[in-house]
Amino acid sequence: MDSVTLTVTDGLAVLTLNRPAAANALDLALKTALLDGVRAIASDGSVRAVLIRAEGRNFCVGQDLAEHAAALAASPERSMDTVAEHYNPLISAIAGLPVPVVASVQGACVGAGLGIALAADVVIAAESATFATAFTSIGLASDSGLTRSLVDAIGAVRTRAFLLLGERISAAQALDWGLIAQVAPDHDAAATAESAARRLAAGPTAAFAAAKALVTASLPPLGDALERERAAAAPLAATADHRGAVAAFLDKRRPAFTGEASSAARKEAT
C-alpha cells in the first residue's frame, strides 16, 4: 500500500497520508513520500489549490516512535538527521506552495502532524479532532516549524504553555485559540474541507499567491525557526530523558524524567 496518494483533478491536488493502521505515524517511507508528493505538486503548473488529508481515524500522530527508538539505539546523534533530511524540507515545501493549501483534520493531529497541518493555509477540523504538540512529553523541544506557526497563530505565551504542559486540546478549543479556521461535524468535515479546496482551485490563483506572499513577508522567516529547531533536537536526542520517554511510550507506561541537562546545556553552563 502506498504511504501517500496524490491525485490532481480540475486544478485541485489531493495529497493523502495513507498509513491508517499506524495512525499515520511518520515513518521513513511516509516522510519520503510526503516530501516527494509536495515537490511534485510544486512543479505541476496545473495545480491551483491543494488539499492535504489522511485516511483512517487519525490525521497524523507525528514521528513513528517505534522507528525512532530503533534509530536512537543505533545512533542518538544521527537519529535526528531526519529533521534536516525530511521534516524541515517538508514543512518548507508545504508552506512555500504558491497556491492555497487546505488541511482536513480528523482524530489526533500531534507533533509533526500538527506541524504539517499548520504549514497549510486553512485547517478545517472534525469536531472530535484533537491537537497536541507532544514533543516535551518525549523529552524533545519542538520541530516542524511549530515555534513559528504556533507563535504566529496563538502567540508566544500560549505556545509556551502548549509546548511545556503538553496538553491535548479539542477542535473547539483550537478554533477558539485561532489555531484552525473551521470546525465541522464529524460526518461533514471531510466534505467541507474538500469543498473549500475545490472553491479555491477555481478562484483567482494569482491573487491567492500574492495574498500568501504578503502574509509570509510579514512573519519571521520560517527557515530560521526550522534551523533553530534542528539545532536543538540533536543534543536532546542524546538525553536519558528522551530515550527513556520513547521507551516508556512504546512500553505503554509513564516516563520518569530525571531532569538531566542536555550535553549542549551542560557545555553552555561551563
Ligand SMILES: CCCCCCCCCCCCC/C=C/C(=O)SCCNC(=O)CCNC(=O)[C@H](O)C(C)(C)COP(=O)(O)OP(=O)(O)OC[C@H]1O[C@@H](n2cnc3c(N)ncnc32)[C@H](O)[C@@H]1OP(=O)(O)O
Ligand atoms: C532509517 C532512518 C530512520 C530514522 C528515524 C529517526 C526518527 C527521528 C525522529 C526525529 C524527532 C524529531 C521530529 C519529531 C517529530 C514528532 O512528531 S515528535 C512527537 C511524536 N509523537 C508523539 O509523541 C505522539 C505519541 N502518541 C500519543 O501521544 C498518543 O498516542 C496520541 C497521539 C495522543 C493518541 O492517543 P490515544 O487516542 O489515546 O491513542 P493511543 O492508544 O495512544 O494510540 C493509538 C495507537 O497508535 C500508536 N501510536 C500513537 N502515536 C504513535 C507514534 N507517534 N508512533 C508510533 N505509534 C504511535 C499507539 O502506540 C497505539 O498503538 P496500539 O497500542 O498498537 O493501538
